[in-house]
Amino acid sequence: MSKLQTTSVRASIFTVGIIVSLAALQSSGKTQEFGDPVQGAILTQKICSTCHGVARGEASPNPAAPNFNHIAGIKGMSATALNVALLTPHHQMPNLILTSQERADVIAFILGLKEK
Template sequence: MHASVMRVIAIAIAAAASTPVWAADPDHGGDLARRWCASCHLIEGTQKQASADVPSFAQIAKKTDLTPEKIAFFLLDPHPKMPSFPLNRLEAADIAAYIGSLRK
């Protein structure tokens, strides 16, 4: 049942991300990333410290198989080594949009 709930959430995120009214906000995502993610991930070039064994947000952004929808879905159901953050689906979409904005 957990997997089916997560699929529904992923569909909702994808729908929200493609609808202008619910467009993800990369600026807000950057603010959230600095607050929640910077203790482990290098999220921007000016950052002084991050964990060496986790990918930077720029490295994540360069992965062509990771769409903002997949990243947002991942943030809502993080892997065991990642702390559990109380992100709602819009915050997850905003962080994913921020990561997507780093793709070059």
């Protein structure tokens, strides 16, 4: 196979991979109505932990960002309140965009940090 052909085959395998994972994401979004706290933990570790302390008692790398268990412990904190917070442009991070499933996962994780 010529070098050019190899490159275009690779490119189409890559494209198919993206389409397959997008389809998987979409279908999981449809079947799963409630947030998955384990997914939420992975997501927050990946996206939010540059600023927020994610685990219970973990100090926030950005002192202006409250630790998630602090947020969870705020009186009256609810899934609705967190949903609003996550749909509102974020301090220092206006482009924080999560899919509705990701939001549900993150919220399930944060609310799970509430002291029982």
